[in-house]
Structure formats: structure tokens, C-alpha cells
Amino acid sequence: MTTTSLARADVAAIERVDADRCAITVETRSGTFGFDCATSETLLYAGLAHGLTLPHECATGTCGTCRARVMSGDVEVAWEEAPGAAKLKRDKGDILLCQARALGDCVLRVPSDVAERPLRHQIPAPRPGVVGNLQQLTSDVVHFEIVLAEPMTFDAGQFVVIEAPGLEGGRAYSMVNYGRDLDRLELVVKRKPGGGFGDWINGPLASGANVKVFGPLGRATFHPDEGHDLLMIAGGSGIAGMMSILSRGVRERYFETRKAKVFFGVRTLADGFYLEDFARAIDAGGGNVEVTLALSHEDAGRLDHPDFPTVKLAHGFVHEIAGEAMAGAYDNVMAYIAGPPPMVDGAIRSLIIGGVGRSAIRYDKFG
Amino acid sequence: MSWTYLCDASEVAPNTLKLVDAKGVRIIVANYGSGFRAMPPICPHMEEPLDESGVIANCVLTCTKHLWAWNLATLEMDGAETEKPLKTYDLKEEDGRLLALVDQELTYDFDEEDDDDDDFFGKG
Numbered sequence: 034m035t036t037t038s039l040a041r042a043d044v045a046a047i048e049r050v051d052a053d054r055c056a057i058t059v060e061t062r063s064g065t066f067g068f069d070c071a072t073s074e075t076l077l078y079a080g081l082a083h084g085l086t087l088p089h090e091c092a093t094g095t096c097g098t099c100r101a102r103v104m105s106g107d108v109e110v111a112w113e114e115a116p117g118a119a120k121l122k123r124d125k126g127d128i129l130l131c132q133a134r135a136l137g138d139c140v141l142r143v144p145s146d147v148a149e150r151p152l153r154h155q156i157p158a159p160r161p162g163v164v165g166n167l168q169q170l171t172s173d174v175v176h177f178e179i180v181l182a183e184p185m186t187f188d189a190g191q192f193v194v195i196e197a198p199g200l201e202g203g204r205a206y207s208m209v210n211y212g213r214d215l216d217r218l219e220l221v222v223k224r225k226p227g228g229g230f231g232d233w234i235n236g237p238l239a240s241g242a243n244v245k246v247f248g249p250l251g252r253a254t255f256h257p258d259e260g261h262d263l264l265m266i267a268g269g270s271g272i273a274g275m276m277s278i279l280s281r282g283v284r285e286r287y288f289e290t291r292k293a294k295v296f297f298g299v300r301t302l303a304d305g306f307y308l309e310d311f312a313r314a315i316d317a318g319g320g321n322v323e324v325t326l327a328l329s330h331e332d333a334g335r336l337d338h339p340d341f342p343t344v345k346l347a348h349g350f351v352h353e354i355a356g357e358a359m360a361g362a363y364d365n366v367m368a369y370i371a372g373p374p375p376m377v378d379g380a381i382r383s384l385i386i387g388g389v390g391r392s393a394i395r396y397d398k399f400g
Numbered sequence: 401m402s403w404t405y406l407c408d409a410s411e412v413a414p415n416t417l418k419l420v421d422a423k424g425v426r427i428i429v430a431n432y433g434s435g436f437r438a439m440p441p442i443c444p445h446m447e448e449p450l451d452e453s454g455v456i457a458n459c460v461l462t463c464t465k466h467l468w469a470w471n472l473a474t475l476e477m478d479g480a481e482t483e484k485p486l487k488t489y490d491l492k493e494e495d496g497r498l499l500a501l502v503d504q505e506l507t508y509d510f511d512e513e514d515d516d517d518d519d520f521f522g523k524g
């Protein structure tokens with residue numbers, strides 16, 4: 034008797050779960066794949082969590098890279114005004130996978146090559162976490178941490194998408210740390226005037242708040258076995274991922290044999306942060322690590338930082354300063370670029386003109 | 401079929417792109433050092449304006465948006481991330497004038513009405 038009723042309860046539970054999950058079929062240039070998706074998760078996250086390398090960059094509705102066409106089935110679009118959706122052919126059923134949820138079984142088409150598993154990176158997953166250890170680094174830059182309910186393994190250079198209570202949609206933030214089975218993410222936010230997350234993290238509700246984290250994401254990652262010299266060009270908070278790359282390099286004594294050149298763009302001297310960390314990395318690098326703080330809106334009238342003299346100063350846009358300093362010195366370089374899209378595009382342009390191959394360029398656009 | 405004047409060859413410096421209006425059709429003229437190409441004004445990937453996002457080095461045109469690239473001498477796709485070929489107009493140079501055979505405006509298939517599977521996947 035007892036056994037029977039338990040079995041019935043199990044069946045009921047399974048049926049309930051199944052009713053919430055939709056079977057998704059994706060036709061791609063490299064074959065047809067299937068995964069299932071809860072009605073509460075976006076198609077992109079469900080597919081990525083299944084291991085599929087669906088095309089994406091920002092994972093948050095701005096870049097448009099994750100477009101797909103709905104061939105059959107119903108989907109719900111969370112953020113109609115997403116900037117990345119501006120060019121979609123909506124009348125043909127085109128959607129952004131990162132902004133759409135399935136309402137039932139669906140067949141989708143994705144105009145790209147897709148693999149069944151990421152080659153090098155971890156398969157991302159959703160995890161709950163709690164925000165803490167907030168620290169103001171400059172007038173508009175805040176360091177914060179998230180303690181995860183389940184540990185996460187991620188490479189130097191990766192990012193996560195964070196959903197905060199009361200805010201529509203997720204925001205992408207790059208980790209300043211890296212490692213295996215970590216239960217703590219270190220992150221940094223540069224406040225954008227009027228920005229939802231920036232206002233929230235600077236407000237009274239952030240400390241101790243429960244958030245949802247999806248990740249790890251991103252392919253602009255550092256792998257010491259590749260054996261390159263490193264060039265890092267970052268605008269503003271784009272420095273976050275570079276800090277994890279630098280700290281891995283220092284910890285693994287990578288800079289005993291390889292060089293790193295960091296170009297960090299901020300507006301004025303007062304906007305610089307992580308200067309102590311840079312000074313330590315320069316020290317540890319024994320001449321192989323160079324850091325230049327590029328000031329776009331101030332000429333400090335000197336070539337070294339007044340408080341951290343091993344950090345160099347320059348006046349101008351960071352991608353132009355990096356381009357001038359690196360001209361002719363790109364041999365065996367792997368370039369990492371992160372920051373606002375115009376800065377990243379400008380940096381890519383000067384690298385390509387400088388003869389850097391595309392496979393030696395890894396970037397994240399923060400917009 | 402008609403050969404349409406684009407611009408003078410001297411107006412497009414080596415390794416640059418120029419957007420021209422050829423009797424109402426917007427065309428990009430690219431000088432890759434050892435020759436010229438004429439093409440639609442957008443990137444085949446996500447329709448970015450190629451005259452702004454494109455950069456030419458060593459005969460290769462790269463779009464800085466997501467690094468798709470094409471060899472302008474051979475018109476081959478360059479690198480694994482590039483998933484669609486570049487379309488071009490036939491082009492000739494006469495007395496320093498660049499002319500293209502503009503029969504009808506070239507577009508990319510993602511855009512077209514009645515597109516079938518192959519069109520969507522960019523193989524058509």
C-alpha cells in the first residue's frame with residue numbers, strides 16, 4: 034500500500050516537472066540538436082547549460098549575436114526594446130535567444146556553427162548567491178563579492194550574468210578572481226549614471242541581498258599553456274578581467290619568461306584604481322610586467338604615477354596609446370581587450386593594422 | 401546590365417574603404433593594395449556599416465565588430481569565425497575611373513523575402 038502511494042506521488046511529481054519543461058530543437062549550420070528548457074529560463078541559458086555553444090557575446094540583450102528564428106512553437110520575449118533586437122526581422126519570427134523564453138516545445142534555427150560542448154571552458158549553470166563585502170574604490174567604482182550556494186570553476190577573463198532583486202533582466206560582470214571550485218566571486222562595477230544595477234549596488238539594499246548568477250561565460254580567457262606574451266587594453270571597468278589574468282600570471286610565475294603590457298584607460302588620475310595590485314604585479318614581474326594608465330581627460334604632466342611610480346602615465350585614448358606603444362612589437366602576442374564598444378573596436382582596428390592575426394585577439398564589449 | 405561609375409581610383413587610398421552612391425545604389429569600394437573590390441555597404445554577419453567597421457590589412461578585410469574577415473584578392477573567407485561569403489559586384493578600371501556592373505542591388509540572404517533554409521544559413 035505504502036509503496037503504491039509513494040510511486041503515485043513520484044509519477045505526479047515527474048509529470049508536473051515535465052509540464053514545465055519544453056523540448057527545444059535547434060537547427061544549426063553544423064547539425065540539429067535538442068535540449069529541454071524550463072519556462073522560467075531563457076533559451077540561451079538553457080542551451081548553454083546543456084553544453085551547446087550557441088552564439089552569444091553579452092548574454093544580456095545588447096549585442097544581437099544570439100539571434101535565432103522560431104520555426105514552430107511559441108516563445109515569450111522578456112525585453113522587447115533590447116538594443117540587440119533593433120535589427121531583427123520580427124515578422125519572420127526572429128528573436129534574441131538571451132531575451133526569449135519558451136512557452137511550449139519549439140523548433141529554432143540558428144545561422145551559425147554550434148558544437149555540443151565547449152572546447153575549453155566550463156559549461157555554465159545558474160546558481161544562487163549572496164552579495165557582500167562592498168568597497169568603494171573611486172567615486173564611481175565599487176568592488177563587491179558574491180558568495181555562491183554551489184562552487185563554480187572559471188578561467189581568468191570570464192564573466193557571469195547577475196540578476197538582482199527588483200531589477201528587470203541580468204547584467205554581465207567580469208570576475209576579478211579565477212580558480213577551481215570557488216564559492217566566492219570578486220567583481221567590480223563602474224557606476225553608469227542612471228543605471229539600474231549601478232544604483233542598486235550603491236544603494237542600501239545590496240549588502241546581504243540574494244541574487245541569481247549564471248555563468249561562467251566568455252571566451253576572452255588566459256591559458257598559460259598557450260605561451261604568449263600578453264597585451265591587455267582595458268577601458269574603465271574592462272580592467273576587471275585583466276586583473277584575474279594578471280593575478281594568475283603572477284601566481285604561476287608566468288612573467289618569469291613572458292611579458293605583459295597593460296594599458297588601462299580612465300578619465301583622470303583620480304579615476305584610477307587597482308594601483309596597489311598593479312604595483313605588486315610589476316614588482317613580481319621583475320621587468321616583464323608594464324602597466325600604463327591612460328588618462329583621456331587629464332594631462333598629468335608627468336610620465337609616472339605620483340603615488341605608484343612604477344605605474345606609467347600617458348595622456349590620450351587608451352587604444353591609441355596602446356597602438357602607438359606597441360607598433361612593431363606584436364610578435365607572439367595574445368591581445369585581450371575589454372571595455373566600451375567604441376574603445377574595443379578602435380583597439381581591434383589598431384591591432385589589425387599592426388599585423389596582429391584575428392586568432393590572437395580576444396575581446397569583451399561592455400555595452 | 402550596365403557599367404556604373406563609382407568613383408575615381410585615386411579617391412580610394414590603399415587599405416581604405418569608401419562608400420559611394422552609384423545611381424541610387426550604395427556601394428563600398430575597397431582598395432586592398434593590389435586591386436579594388438566593390439561590395440554592398442553592410443557586413444554579411446549583422447549588417448554593420450562596413451565602411452565604418454571594416455579594416456584592411458595584408459589584402460584581408462576584417463569587420464571589427466565580431467572579426468569576420470575575407471581575403472579581397474581571392475574572395476575566400478578568412479578564419480573559422482567567418483560564416484558567410486562576401487558578395488561583390490564585377491568591377492573594372494578605365495582611365496582611372498572605377499566602374500561596377502550593377503544589374504541589381506546585392507543584398508544578404510538573411511534579409512530576403514521568401515528565403516529558404518539555405519538562405520537562412522547563408523549557403524544559398
Ligand SMILES: Cc1cc2nc3c(=O)[nH]c(=O)nc-3n(C[C@H](O)[C@H](O)[C@H](O)COP(=O)(O)OP(=O)(O)OC[C@H]3O[C@@H](n4cnc5c(N)ncnc54)[C@H](O)[C@@H]3O)c2cc1C
Nearest residue numbers: 093112201202205206207222223228229230231270273399
Ligand atoms: C561581457 C560583459 C562584461 C561586463 N563586465 C563588467 C564589469 O566587470 N564591470 C562593470 O562595471 N560593467 C561590466 N559590464 C557592463 C555591465 O553589464 C552593465 O551594462 C553596466 O554595469 C551598466 O548596468 P546598469 O544596470 O547600471 O545600467 P542599465 O542601463 O540599467 O542596464 C544596462 C544593461 O542591463 C540590461 N538591461 C537593462 N534593462 C533591462 C531589461 N528591462 N531587461 C533585460 N535586461 C536589461 C541590458 O544588458 C543593459 O545593457 C560588462 C558587460 C558585458 C557585456
Ligand code: FES
Nearest residue numbers: 092096097117131
Ligand atoms: S547575446 Fe543576446 S544580445 Fe548579446
Ligand code: FES
Nearest residue numbers: 443445446463466
Ligand atoms: S557585424 Fe561584421 S563581423 Fe559581425
